[in-house]
Amino acid sequence: MPPAKKRTRSYDSAKIRAAVLAQFGNVREAVVGLTAEQLALPTALGDWTVRELVSHLAMAVESVNRTIELSAELSTQQPAPTPVLPLLRWPFVTADLAPDISRDVKEVAASASPDELFERTAGRIAALLPATPDDRMITTRVGAMRLGDFLVTRTIELIVHTDDLNQAVAGLGVPYDRQALAACTRLLADALAVKAPGASTEVRIPPYAVVQCVEGPRHTRGTPPNVVETDPLTWIRLATGRTTWREALDAAHVSASGERADLGGLLPLMR
Template structure:
């Protein structure tokens, strides 16, 4: 739980810094998560990091049923779910507005951090998909949310990726199931994350190595 909390705080803190630097022109740039622009994507991330406050305020399920890898299952990322996610990001962007976007994101992740600090480490929460998960496992999915979409924002803004080392470790371990990257791939963590989440194209030799190793891909919507 401790390294995951540290990764969440580091990645959210870094994104908060980036958001204070953005201009109105930056916010209307297109992203590789169409039809979202930068403002829509930031609003979506803000919603994602803020979910835990309400989840921790709700009654705890009796037991966990899904881990972080199971959360990213293909059944949860249907066309219908993805369409709802797209519309939700756009609605939230309009609700918050450009001027308050950085402030609202900062407030949301810090409120989540405070709620986590006040909760027992073995607390079980229920996700919006209906899954019962341990708090630490769901928090791993929030690190993925902020870190991977941070890569999308960096690409849209024409900036170098700002993925923090603690977040890179948490995301990389989730993507590989805690195993080493398949032999024959000389990927650093950033390359692993970009390749495994579809942010960079796999070459034919890379795909051959991955298939031979039985590497399990997780399913990601927006």
């Protein structure tokens, strides 16, 4: 994948911070009521149980705490790391981390109950995040990033895995924070435009995102000849491999018109 050339969308810092905390809170509230039987249920994520999935959700936010603490330690020893990972590159560099993440998840899930993990993480982020600016350079698993950019990636982790949790536990119904869902949708839509640059196809994900992509004749006025439209959760499932293009079409969860409107060969964007 070549370096991203698309101009990065700007995100409102206060809204992103509030969204991450709100979605984390939504999951935490649901996790408190899970029974031992529910925690032992399987998920669609390989051999992960619900217990391991909710541990990963806690880890997605705990990683913010760890990177903030590490950046504070490094700032007293050496210059801040050079930013090497633009936000729009993040969706394309996470797949290789899966084995390490799975190992860490299993260790964390075995070390403490979900309630303990969420309580500890909530207390730490409440103390660390307000005092740390968005332009603080942090070291993540995939390289140096701005804290503000890393927080946007947390909306993907939280929304995608909240959906996984809702799919695994019937009737759980963890709500999706609107701002977190919007940021997740937009970043994954922009990632599609990076992967397939062009302006022949318009992808609409109301009410959050519209992007143009795919090489071909550029459309400038009137109704675009190639249009794809879907809802945010279907888009997120397509972009992360939770459902396939054909499944979404057959279920009428996505509409596609025009000879360049078939996105099946471009999806998923990340796994």
